[in-house]
Every structure is written in structure tokens, then in C-alpha cells.
Amino acid sequence: MAERISVQHNCDHYNAERYPHLNKRKFGNQEVDAVIVGLGAAGGVLLYELAQAGLDVVGIEAGPFWDPQADFASDELHAQSLAWNDTRLSTGNDALEFGANNSGRGVGGGTVHFTGVFYRFHESDFRVRTLDGAGEDWPIDYADLAPYYSKIEQEIKVSGPKEFPWGAFHGPYPYPERSPISGNAEIFRRGCAELGIRSTVAPLAIPSAPFDGRPPCINRGFCNQGCMPNAKFSTLIHHVPKAIAQGAEVLTDCMVTRILVDKQGRVTGVEFNHDGKYYEQKAQVVIVAAFAVETPRLLLNSACSQFPDGLANSSGLVGKYLMTHSGHDVYARFDQEIRLYKGTPVLAVSQDFYETDLSRGFVRGYSLHAHGSRPLGMAVKAATNAGIWGQKLREIMLHWNYYARITLVGEVLPDIQNCVTLSEEKDEYGLPRAQVHFSYGANDQKLIAHGIDKCKEILAAAGGRDPFVVPDSAHLMGGCRMGKDPQNSVVNEFCRSHDIPNLYICDASVFVTSGAANPTETVMALAARTAGRIIREGKK
Amino acid sequence: MMRSESLYPDYDVLALQDEWDAHTRQIVGKRLGPFQFKLLTPEQQDLIKAVARQLAYEHREEVLTWIAAHVDEQLLSPLGEAQRRPGVPPQKELILSGIEALNSWAKEKFFKGFQSIRQEQQLEFLQLLEVGGLPQDHGWTVEKQKELFKKLTGLVISAHYSHPWVWSDIGYGGPAYPRGYVRVELGLTDPWEPKQVPGS
Structure with a gap:
């Protein structure tokens, strides 16, 4: 809606055309080959891949087409207003926080505010049921995604260490690792070395050298607030503009309110709202890529006489098995200045505790x-999360340059009780708001306790004292999981819904397990694999 | 807060603002006032300031006024509030009725409004609110009290650590765009960054 944002943006983008209205749409009432709902990490890749293959494709995004120079600022408070702030009802023992914590809005979606940490999942992540007797196996293996991981890494020139010691991929990355690293990253690596824990410089979607007309990072540190120099990769500055150059149309500030279904039970396109008016985009294939809360919400809100429980929901699993990563922060005070504000936020990592070790x-x-x-x-x-306020907070913050921080990215096992459902409350479009329920399970709690202790040990080994812990979470995954069995999953291994052959769901909602790694690279690899499948299907 | 508490008493982040991009400079500059309140009455502003004085441990009137102005703006924002507990009223209603309730509880116990009771008494009220320990009258359940504390704290602390005077206090280099940071390694600083005064 126009009043949401102070900057006026164009809402229709194709070829060399940009319009602040929808009166000159490229495809208008025509049926296109594919329409994509949401232009974040997955939607951006899908749009580019399909456009490159010559398909007529339209991407529809609820938020604006950001202009980093005009819309972003080097300011945390301002950045909060750029997130997906639409109210969600949040319940459970560990009720999740949304907004800037995990939900992007506008072209680029989460890639606008992610830290750029770019991991592949490990082989074991796809076989958790088989190996650990918990969760569920994915319908694909690491080997199925490996070529797409490589493709994406090459495409955006991921910068990382020559040797990455964990998982199935050991480097080298397309661009060399970042150097120098920040004081906080040096402290982390020093503590790890003391304890015999392996650490490396982080693999990042922030090129270490100029690439594609973009400058390297200037260590300003505002990755989570939107990169102003365009050093950090996002689909806003990479895939989406390239897709437009290949013939795609992008409609922004357009909220998709319903997926349309014909009498035969096939989807025919989407209905969307721009500035209070409703429009349609007809398409042979609909791809929902609106992230782990809005994707299930749209499918459930699109219930119709053919599908009274929502689309793609014959299993009853749309919205179920929602996961996050435990993201607890551990701080400790040092005798020398660390200056947490300097440099790319994540410059050093360890995955020495990634795999199952039953002795723990x-x-x-x-x-x-x-x-x-x-x-x-x-x-x-x-x-708000650790009860540190008033004089105590003030005292810590007066010395904040003396604090170092380590953050956990902890695997969370899927639990059917953790889910997205529709609430009684309606939003500005008259659609039920999402209600999200989340509680950690017993395994998650033990894992968190272990991770926190390990962070404290590393900080102490580097010379830190007086540690304190701030509970937090990061990333959302699941809600429309993939699988072989239509009764036990929502989409197949190519992200096609089991119930409706021309409806795809392709974003972090299809994750079966959460892994213990930042999910963006896996989201993008899945999107590239799905795009390839759609293109091959189209050629038949 | 006295500047003398700062490890960087001579540092003024605002002196660097010519190096910031225009958009950031404009956004940060507005935090110095003057402010136009569109929702909160003067009494409500004073209540927010009294609460902020405790939550942020901040005593400068200018900074407290900015915090109240931020709350005023947020309560009128057309954006959503990201998340809310079912059964808890929307943010605007929660905060406005919440500061009123704090005032009433103070009057019941001490026969004076929240702003007029002693600092230790204000602090005690907020410590009870944090755990839902205030009287559960007029629908103020434990959960609703905790939510009020969390939303108020989020708004107040967000505003507090966005004020450039506070950035100066804590020795934060600030926006630093477009110039960025050249010397990021442990122990190194760029020439313009805050330096600790020996012996402070």
C-alpha cells in the first residue's frame, strides 16, 4: 500500500520501462508461462532462470523495489521499518519474533537484510531420520543439490577460505576469503585455537574483490540494515535486474491475496492488490515463494470449493513443521577494545559441533x-530477551567496545505442533492474519545449553570474563515440507505440489529439517533446481 | 548520564556527520528535535519519559523527549507491530492503557502519580511489571503485563541507542558511510574514530 513507505516507488518494471501505475502492464490480461509470488532469495533466482530460458514470467512482490541509496540508511532504527512488519499473532513457550528478526519485505526479501553467510548444508542434513532417528529425511540428497550450490556460488562469486574443513565441500570458493577480519573475529579464532577447535574465515556472499560493477565491502558493518555500497549480494541488485533485462516483468507494492483455481482443480493465476485495487495475472504455472509464514498463509487463504482446506493441503501439513534456528548470543568483556561495530558482522566461523555426537x-x-x-x-x-536494562544495561553499554560476541546457529528439530495457522483477526485486505506457534523441544534445549557453554569456553580461552547470554532466534524454515509421500509432505522433490500439478512452492518453507547452517544458499540452490525442472517440463 | 561517565568524554559523533550520506544525516538529525507530538498528550509524554528514565537509565531531558517522540511516531505508524500475543491488545492500545495503569497503581499505593513517586519506587514498579507481578485488575493478566513491559522496553531502548549523544557516550563510530572503516583489526582504529582518554 502506498502509505506504508515514505519514498514513492515505481510499481511496474520491464525492459527499459518503469511506471508508477499498472496501466501499461507488459502482459496485462495475457496468460504468461509462470507467475512468481515473492521476490526474495528463491523468487529472484526463479525469475532470472525462467526469463533466461525465454519463458514469459512475471514476479509479484508485496513490498517496494528498493533503491539502496534512497531507501536504506546507515541506521538500525530506520532499517526496522524496511522489514515485513505486518502483525502476526505469535504463541508458544518460545513465541517467535518476526519483522527485522527474520522477515524481509520488498524486492530482495531476506537477502537485503541477511549477513551474507553462505553455507552449503552437510550430507547428513538430508538424512536426519535415517542417521539420527529424528525428524524426517529429505526426498533429495546432498548430491542432488551439489551442482546447484556450485552454480550459485560461481554466479555471485562467493568469497571464502581455500580450505573449508566441514561438510562435503572443502573449497576453494570462487573468490578468495575476506581479509583483514575484524577484532571480534580475531578474538573468536584465538579462543578456538586455544581449545583446539577449528575455525575459518566465513564463506560470504560479499565478494572480496570488485565484481560485476560492484565494489568490495568497506567494512561499514550494516549488512542487516541493507547494504548501501552494493557490495553484499542480494537478489535486489543481482538476479532481479538481470531477469528484467532478460524479459521478465516485475510488479511491486502488489500484495497477492489469492491463488485462482479452475473447476478442474488447476491453478490459473493470482489475484493481487495494488493501492486498494484488485488485479489478476493469469499464468500456466504459479510458484509461491513468499517465505515460511506468508507461503502457508496464502495457500490457506486461497481455500475454495474445490480445496476447502486450502491449496496443496490434502496432507493437512500446510503450515506444519515450522522451524527456526536457535540463535543465542553470548557476550564477554575483555581488557582491550574489540569494537563490535567494525567490519562485516560475521567474518569467522566454526562448524566443529555441527554433526551428531551422542556423547553430548x-x-x-x-x-x-x-x-x-x-x-x-x-x-x-x-x-527484552535477557532482562538487562536500567543501570546494568547502561554500565555494559558504556563499555560495549570491550565486549566480544559469539552467536549460535543451532539446529531445531521439526515438530508438528510448531505451525502457521490462520487467526480470527483480519488484516487490511480482509484476510485472516497468520498465527504462529513455536516452542523448543527437549533436544533443542539440550543443544542450546551445550552451544552456550561452548561459546563461553571460547570467549574465556581468549581472555573474556563476565559472560552473559541473550536468547534469540534466526531464520524460518518449513511449513510446506518436501517429500516423496503425498500424505506426509506438501511438495515433491522438485517443489511441485502433490495435489495441483501446476502449483509450485519454492522457498525455505519446503525445508524438511533446519540444518545448523544459514539457509540462504540452500534456498537458492533449490530454486535453481526447481527452475531447471520447470523449464524442462515446458519444453516437453 | 553525565559525559564524565563515558570512556570517550571528548568524542562527538555528530562532528563526523559531514562524512555521512545525506539520507542517514537527515534521519539522525531529526532525533535532535524539535519534535511535534501527534498523539501523546503532555501528561502521557511525561509518563513515557519517567518510564524511559528508569529503563534506559537516562536523565537528559533532550534524549528523553526524543524517546517519547519516537513512541508517539511508532504508535501512529501504519506499519504492523511484527508480532503480538493473542489476547493482548494492539500496541497503541496496550501502551496507552498501560502507562495509565502504571499511574493508577502508583496512586493506589503511594497516593501520587507514577512521575511523582520516588525513583526507587518507579524502578520497583517496572521490575514487577517485567514479571507480571502488579495487581491483575482491569484485565492486566500476568501475560499482558509482561507484554507491556516488553513492547515499552523495545520502543524505549531502540530510541535510546539511536540518539547520537548516546553513540558518543559509548564510543560508537557511527554510520561511517560512504567512507567505511579501513583499519578493522584488533587494536587498530581509523584516525577519526573515538579514542579512549588515557586514565578515564
Whole structure:
């Protein structure tokens, strides 16, 4: 809706045309080959791949087409207003926070605010049921995604270490690792070395050298607030403009309100709202890529006489098995200045605790990140999540340049009770708001406790003292999981819904397990694989 | 807060603002006032400031006024509030009725409004609110009290650590765009960054 944002944006983008209205749409009432709902990590890749293959494709995004120079700022408070802030009802023992915590809005979606940490999942992540007797196996193996991981890494020139010691991929990455690393990352690596824990410089979607007309990082540190120099990759600055150059149309500030279905039970396109008016885009294939809350919400809100329980929901699993990563922050004070505000936030990592080790008393594991911070991010979470406020917070913040921080990215096992459903409350379009329920399970809690202890050990080994912990979470996954059995999953291994042959769901909602790694690279690899399948199907 | 508490008493982040991009400079500059309140009455503004004084441990009137102005703006924002507990009223209603309730509880116990009771008494009220320990009258369940504390704290601390005077206090380099940071390694600083005064 226009009043949501202070900057006026164009809403229709194709070829060399940009319009602030929808009166000159490229495809208008025509049926296109594919329409994509949501232009984040997955939607951006899908749009580019399909356009490159010569398909007529339209991407529809609820938020604006951001202009980094005009819309972003080097300011945490301002950045909060750029997130997906639409109210969701949040319940459970560990009720999730949304907005800037995990939900992007506008072209680029989460890639606008992610830290750029770019991991492949490990082989074991796809076989958790078989190996650990927990969760579920994916219908694909690591080997199925490996070529797409390589393709995406090459395409955006991921910068990383020559040798990456964990998982199935050991490097080298297309571009060399970032150098120098921040004080906080040095402290982390020093602590790890003391304890015999392996660490490396982080693999990042932030090129270490100029690439594609973009400059390298200037260590300003505002990855989570939107990169102004365009050093950090996002689909906003990479895939979407390239897709437009290949013939795609992008409609922005357009909220998809319903997926349309014909009498035969096939989808025919989508209905969307722009500035209070409703429009349609007809398409042979509909791809929903609206992230782990909005994707199930749209499918459930599109219920019709043919599908009274929502689309693609014969299994009853749309919205179920929602996961996050436990993302607890551990701080400790040092005798020298660390200056958490300087440099790319995550510049050093360890995955030494990623795989199951039953001697620890739980299955699966976690990644550890040296994680920089700006003042608001540190102070607000300390106050609201750790009960540190008033004089105590003030005292810590007066010495904040002396603090180092390590953040956990902990695997969370899928649980059918953790889910997205529709609430009684309606939004501005008259659609039921999402209600999200989340509680950690016993395994998750043990994993978190272990991870926190490990962070404290590393900080202490580097000379830190007086540690404190701020509970937090990061990333959302699941809600429309993939699988072989239509009764036990929502989409197949190519992200096609089991119930409706021309409806695809392709974003983090299809994750079967969460892994213990930041999910963006896996989301993008899945999108590239799905795009390939759609293109091959189209050629038949 | 006195500047003398800062490890960087001579540092003023605003002196660097000519190096910032225009958009950031404009956004940060507005936090210095003047402010136009569109929703909160002067009494409500004072209540927010009294609460913020405790939550942020901040005593400068200018900074407290900015915090109240931020709350005023947020309560009128057309954006959503990201998440809310079912059964808890929307943010605007929660905060407005919440500060009123704090005032009433103070009057019941001490025969004075929240702003007029002693600092230790204000602090105690907020510590009870944090755990849902205030009287559960007029629908103020434990959960609703905790949510009020969390939303208020989020708004207040977000504003506090966005004020450039506070950035100066804590020795934060600030926006630093377009110039960025050249010396990021442990122990190194760019020439313009805050430096600790020896012996402070």
C-alpha cells in the first residue's frame, strides 16, 4: 500500500520501462508461462532462470523495489521499518519474533537484510531420520543439490577460505576469503585455537574483490540494515535486474491475496492488490515463494470449493513443521577494545559441533559465528530477551567496545505442533492474519545449553570474563515440507505440489529439517533446481 | 548520564556527520528535535519519559523527549507491530492503557502519580511489571503485563541507542558511510574514530 513507505516507488518494471501505475502492464490480461509470488532469495533466482530460458514470467512482490541509496540508511532504527512488519499473532513457550528478526519485505526479501553467510548444508542434513532417528529425511540428497550450490556460488562469486574443513565441500570458493577480519573475529579464532577447535574465515556472499560493477565491502558493518555500497549480494541488485533485462516483468507494492483455481482443480493465476485495487495475472504455472509464514498463509487463504482446506493441503501439513534456528548470543568483556561495530558482522566461523555426537546427550548440532553488532541490536535484545536494562544495561553499554560476541546457529528439530495457522483477526485486505506457534523441544534445549557453554569456553580461552547470554532466534524454515509421500509432505522433490500439478512452492518453507547452517544458499540452490525442472517440463 | 561517565568524554559523533550520506544525516538529525507530538498528550509524554528514565537509565531531558517522540511516531505508524500475543491488545492500545495503569497503581499505593513517586519506587514498579507481578485488575493478566513491559522496553531502548549523544557516550563510530572503516583489526582504529582518554 502506498502509505506504508515514505519514498514513492515505481510499481511496474520491464525492459527499459518503469511506471508508477499498472496501466501499461507488459502482459496485462495475457496468460504468461509462470507467475512468481515473492521476490526474495528463491523468487529472484526463479525469475532470472525462467526469463533466461525465454519463458514469459512475471514476479509479484508485496513490498517496494528498493533503491539502496534512497531507501536504506546507515541506521538500525530506520532499517526496522524496511522489514515485513505486518502483525502476526505469535504463541508458544518460545513465541517467535518476526519483522527485522527474520522477515524481509520488498524486492530482495531476506537477502537485503541477511549477513551474507553462505553455507552449503552437510550430507547428513538430508538424512536426519535415517542417521539420527529424528525428524524426517529429505526426498533429495546432498548430491542432488551439489551442482546447484556450485552454480550459485560461481554466479555471485562467493568469497571464502581455500580450505573449508566441514561438510562435503572443502573449497576453494570462487573468490578468495575476506581479509583483514575484524577484532571480534580475531578474538573468536584465538579462543578456538586455544581449545583446539577449528575455525575459518566465513564463506560470504560479499565478494572480496570488485565484481560485476560492484565494489568490495568497506567494512561499514550494516549488512542487516541493507547494504548501501552494493557490495553484499542480494537478489535486489543481482538476479532481479538481470531477469528484467532478460524479459521478465516485475510488479511491486502488489500484495497477492489469492491463488485462482479452475473447476478442474488447476491453478490459473493470482489475484493481487495494488493501492486498494484488485488485479489478476493469469499464468500456466504459479510458484509461491513468499517465505515460511506468508507461503502457508496464502495457500490457506486461497481455500475454495474445490480445496476447502486450502491449496496443496490434502496432507493437512500446510503450515506444519515450522522451524527456526536457535540463535543465542553470548557476550564477554575483555581488557582491550574489540569494537563490535567494525567490519562485516560475521567474518569467522566454526562448524566443529555441527554433526551428531551422542556423547553430548542430543542429536544434531550447531554452527558458531563471531558476530559483530551495532548499539541498538545489542541493547534492545539484552533488555527484552535477557532482562538487562536500567543501570546494568547502561554500565555494559558504556563499555560495549570491550565486549566480544559469539552467536549460535543451532539446529531445531521439526515438530508438528510448531505451525502457521490462520487467526480470527483480519488484516487490511480482509484476510485472516497468520498465527504462529513455536516452542523448543527437549533436544533443542539440550543443544542450546551445550552451544552456550561452548561459546563461553571460547570467549574465556581468549581472555573474556563476565559472560552473559541473550536468547534469540534466526531464520524460518518449513511449513510446506518436501517429500516423496503425498500424505506426509506438501511438495515433491522438485517443489511441485502433490495435489495441483501446476502449483509450485519454492522457498525455505519446503525445508524438511533446519540444518545448523544459514539457509540462504540452500534456498537458492533449490530454486535453481526447481527452475531447471520447470523449464524442462515446458519444453516437453 | 553525565559525559564524565563515558570512556570517550571528548568524542562527538555528530562532528563526523559531514562524512555521512545525506539520507542517514537527515534521519539522525531529526532525533535532535524539535519534535511535534501527534498523539501523546503532555501528561502521557511525561509518563513515557519517567518510564524511559528508569529503563534506559537516562536523565537528559533532550534524549528523553526524543524517546517519547519516537513512541508517539511508532504508535501512529501504519506499519504492523511484527508480532503480538493473542489476547493482548494492539500496541497503541496496550501502551496507552498501560502507562495509565502504571499511574493508577502508583496512586493506589503511594497516593501520587507514577512521575511523582520516588525513583526507587518507579524502578520497583517496572521490575514487577517485567514479571507480571502488579495487581491483575482491569484485565492486566500476568501475560499482558509482561507484554507491556516488553513492547515499552523495545520502543524505549531502540530510541535510546539511536540518539547520537548516546553513540558518543559509548564510543560508537557511527554510520561511517560512504567512507567505511579501513583499519578493522584488533587494536587498530581509523584516525577519526573515538579514542579512549588515557586514565578515564
